[in-house]
Amino acid sequence: MNKEKLYDVVVIGGGPAGLAAALSADEKGASVLLIEREARLGGILKQCIHDGFGLVRFGKKMAGPEYAQTFIDKIEKSKVHISLLTFATSIEKCDDGVRLTLVNCDGVETIIAKSLVLSTGCRERTARQIAIHGTRPAGVYTAGSAQYYTNVLGYMPTKKCVILGSGDIGLIMARRLTLEGATVIGVYEAKPTPSGLTRNIHQCLHDFNIPLYTSQTVTRVFGKERLEAVEVTMVDENMCPIKGTSKIIECDSLILSVGLIPENELAESLNVACDNRTKGPVCDQNYMTMQDGIFVCGNALHVNDLVDYVSESGEGAGKSAAQYQNEKRRLVEINPDNSFLYVVPQRLNLEKPIDSVVMFFRSNIERGKTKLSVTVDDKEVYTKIYRALRPPEMERISIDFTKLPIDEKSVIKLSLKEVSK
Amino acid sequence: MNIVCIVCPNGCCIEVNRNGDQLEMSGNLCERGRKFVEAELTNPTRSLTTTMRSNSEIMPVIPVRTDGEIPKDMMFDVMAVINQGCVKVPVKCGDIVVKDILGTGCNMIATCSVNI
Ligand SMILES: Cc1cc2nc3c(=O)[nH]c(=O)nc-3n(C[C@H](O)[C@H](O)[C@H](O)COP(=O)(O)OP(=O)(O)OC[C@H]3O[C@@H](n4cnc5c(N)ncnc54)[C@H](O)[C@@H]3O)c2cc1C
Ligand code: SF4
Numbered sequence: 001m002n003k004e005k006l007y008d009v010v011v012i013g014g015g016p017a018g019l020a021a022a023l024s025a026d027e028k029g030a031s032v033l034l035i036e037r038e039a040r041l042g043g044i045l046k047q048c049i050h051d052g053f054g055l056v057r058f059g060k061k062m063a064g065p066e067y068a069q070t071f072i073d074k075i076e077k078s079k080v081h082i083s084l085l086t087f088a089t090s091i092e093k094c095d096d097g098v099r100l101t102l103v104n105c106d107g108v109e110t111i112i113a114k115s116l117v118l119s120t121g122c123r124e125r126t127a128r129q130i131a132i133h134g135t136r137p138a139g140v141y142t143a144g145s146a147q148y149y150t151n152v153l154g155y156m157p158t159k160k161c162v163i164l165g166s167g168d169i170g171l172i173m174a175r176r177l178t179l180e181g182a183t184v185i186g187v188y189e190a191k192p193t194p195s196g197l198t199r200n201i202h203q204c205l206h207d208f209n210i211p212l213y214t215s216q217t218v219t220r221v222f223g224k225e226r227l228e229a230v231e232v233t234m235v236d237e238n239m240c241p242i243k244g245t246s247k248i249i250e251c252d253s254l255i256l257s258v259g260l261i262p263e264n265e266l267a268e269s270l271n272v273a274c275d276n277r278t279k280g281p282v283c284d285q286n287y288m289t290m291q292d293g294i295f296v297c298g299n300a301l302h303v304n305d306l307v308d309y310v311s312e313s314g315e316g317a318g319k320s321a322a323q324y325q326n327e328k329r330r331l332v333e334i335n336p337d338n339s340f341l342y343v344v345p346q347r348l349n350l351e352k353p354i355d356s357v358v359m360f361f362r363s364n365i366e367r368g369k370t371k372l373s374v375t376v377d378d379k380e381v382y383t384k385i386y387r388a389l390r391p392p393e394m395e396r397i398s399i400d401f402t403k404l405p406i407d408e409k410s411v412i413k414l415s416l417k418e419v420s421k
Numbered sequence: 422m423n424i425v426c427i428v429c430p431n432g433c434c435i436e437v438n439r440n441g442d443q444l445e446m447s448g449n450l451c452e453r454g455r456k457f458v459e460a461e462l463t464n465p466t467r468s469l470t471t472t473m474r475s476n477s478e479i480m481p482v483i484p485v486r487t488d489g490e491i492p493k494d495m496m497f498d499v500m501a502v503i504n505q506g507c508v509k510v511p512v513k514c515g516d517i518v519v520k521d522i523l524g525t526g527c528n529m530i531a532t533c534s535v536n537i
Contacts, residue, residue: 039479042533049484049532050470055429063470065484065533069514073534151472154482179471179500199432202425203467207493306430393430 007033007081009321010100010113012088012266015043016307017298018119019071020314021321022080025117028322032080033111035102037087041075042068043121044299045307047144047151050172056308067307091116091270097293098270115293115321118267118281119314122260122299124169134220139227143169143257147176156180158253162230163187164218166194166201168305168392170257175204184210185249187257190217190235193366195259195392197305219246221254230254260303270294277342278302284331284349285357287317292329295321302344302360305394309360316358327351330408339364339416341391348412354401361397363389367418372397375413376404389416424461426454437462466490469499470532473518475508477535483508485518487527499523511536 009025011018014036022034040046045053048064055061058070075082086104093099097114124142141149141157147169149157159182163170166189174184187205192215194201205212213232219241220231234245262280264272272281273290280301281289287297297317298310330350336343341362348354363370367389374382382399389395406412426433426449433454438445444462446455460466468490472482485508491499499522508518512531519529 046533049472049486051468051486052430061468063484063486063532066486066514069533151482151484152480154472154474176471179469179496197430197432198425198434199427199430202432203427207467393432 004099005109005111006096006114007031007111008114009033009117009318010035010098010111010115011117011119011318012100013043013119013121013298013300014038014041014082014084015119015121015298016045016068016071016310017121017300017314017317018043018117019068019075020311021117021119021295021297021318023071023075023078024315024318025322026078026080026318028319030322032322033113034075034080034082035086035088036082036084039085041072041082041084044144047147048172049151050176053307056306057311064307071311088266091266093270093291115295115324117314117317117321118264118289118294118296118300119298119317120263120266120300122262122303124260125256125258132218132221134222134231135224137221137223137225137227139223139253140221141253141255143167143173143255146173146253146255150176150180156182158182158251158255160185160251161253161255162218162232162249162251163255163257165189165257165259166196166212166214167257167259168196168200169260170255171196171200171204173255173257174210175208178208178210184208185251186211186213188216188218188232189214190239191215192237197392198390217241218254222248227252227254260299262300262303264300267294267296267300272296275342275344275346277340278344280344282346283344284329284347284352285345285354286320286349286352287313287345288320288324288329288349290347292326293321293324295324302342304360305392309394309396312358332406332408332410332412334359334412334414336361336414337416340414343414348401348406350406350408354406357399357401359397359399360394361414362391362394363416364391366390367416369419371417371419373415373417374399375415376401376406376410378411378413379404385419423448424458426457428453428457465493467493467496469496471500471503473503473506473508473529475510475512475535477508477510478537480535483510483512483518483535484532485529486532487522487525488517488530489527491522491525491527495523495525499525503529
């Protein structure tokens with residue numbers, strides 16, 4: 001029988017998370033295989049041609065492909081094995097770690113990985129996941145596909161469009177399509193507040209006089225083969241359409257920017273426990289999921305708005321994967337109250353360093369001056385005052401948990417409280 | 422008057438008041454915010470990112486950006502020039518593909534490397 005190839009670390013997904021993970025595992029001396037299903041490395045950054053990447057990490061504004069290129073240049077000089085146009089179709093646990101089935105133009109191959117890093121990114125919610133009535137004509141795209149057509153394939157998906165949802169990708173596409181000569185009639189958001197970053201509302205919409213309508217949504221689409229018009233309607237606090245407020249808008253495309261969810265089919269096949277709030281796997285401070293030896297980073301873990309933090313999580317996951325020895329963990333649960341949209345990580349492994357635990361969180365609603373407090377057995381171990389918190393803006397903190405005695409029975413809590421001025 | 426600083430992801434909302442010829446500002450977390458507001462009120466500038474046709478076998482268009490900021494009201498003029506151009510491969514990330522575009526003092530540079 002053929003001997004299956006064995007790697008210390010296999011990384012699935014060649015976006016910024018996977019690139020950083022593979023590089024850091026390589027630096028720690030592990031043998032590394034990086035698998036990417038597309039023909040080029042870089043993941044979603046290949047189509048994110050706008051700038052604003054790398055401010056935290058490199059201190060300058062870079063375009064997405066440029067940010068990716070710095071890592072691609074490094075990885076091409078490293079010992080990392082790269083397998084492009086390769087799809088990981090299945091994974092199963094085995095005695096030595098995990099066995100992966102890979103499919104590419106050479107056929108099907110199985111390999112063994114002592115530890116695995118999932119960096120498969122996220123996917124967009126589609127029309128099927130939101131309720132719109134009417135026909136199913138051509139011309140309804142997700143913002144990400146519109147971005148792919150325009151920025152990678154080089155053709156315009158629309159002349160005149162409506163954007164539904166005020167997520168960052170939609171805002172960025174509103175500007176992009178306008179610059180290329182299309183008319184963006186407006187951005188419609190069902191919620192009372194926009195979900196994208198404030199700066200994107202300014203530089204993408206205000207700069208180009210593109211109107212933003214909140215508490216309004218698309219309720220119907222018209223057109224036989226190609227989209228001809230959409231119906232927009234105001235909604236109340238419960239997102240229910242208000243009768244008599246509909247109007248019809250002629251357009252050739254409807255672009256959906258209604259959010260992203262982590263891509264976790266592979267994780268699910270491994271029965272990795274997922275967090276309902278992030279929709280990604282539950283992990284500890286070393287990015288290990290609840291399955292020993294399986295690590296996760298980047299948008300597969302939770303949807304990030306800054307690529308700099310994606311790379312940071314990739315580096316953490318890659319390093320931990322390279323050092324993985326199948327040792328027992330001592331896990332304590334981290335309990336955010338319901339003032340958070342989510343907190344990552346969800347567990348603390350007491351067998352590993354806990355003196356600078358990096359945590360990411362999002363507030364569930366917009367808040368003014370707010371105090372974040374982290375307690376261990378009801379004693380404060382960390383506090384921070386924020387001027388304001390908004391759900392679209394992810395916050396990063398680093399906590400020293402060695403300050404207080406802590407064991408497996410400890411209760412770690414996080415809370416947000418608005419403080420009066 | 423409130424101006425949102427777009428220089429970094431913090432997106433500070435800066436309150437601006439004119440006091441004689443002095444501009445009083447609050448809400449900016451750093452000095453770059455002050456500079457941004459001053460530019461916004463006199464000569465607003467933006468960086469421009471777009472794509473340019475190329476003769477590459479694998480990439481019909483190549484991402485490019487200005488290496489500095491151009492006047493905001495020249496964005497569409499610059500787009501028109503870029504849409505006439507073509508990037509010849511091989512090209513390296515950071516290579517200049519159009520020099521001093523429309524006399525703005527900014528070059529257009531490629532933002533990825535393409536060999537074929
Ligand atoms: C449209 C958009 C705009 C953004 N704008 C900004 C911005 O302005 N500034 C900023 O800092 N950040 C921005 N971000 C965020 C940042 O770019 C992303 O968070 C980051 O790229 C995520 O990296 P990733 O490696 O986790 O995922 P991805 O980049 O999505 O990479 C995942 C990779 O995994 C591969 N893959 C998936 N499944 C498999 C499989 N089974 N087998 C093999 N390969 C697989 C995919 O092909 C892909 O290449 C933006 C994100 C998006 C989507
Ligand atoms: S003022 Fe400073 S911190 Fe605030 S958005 Fe501008 S550059 Fe960022």
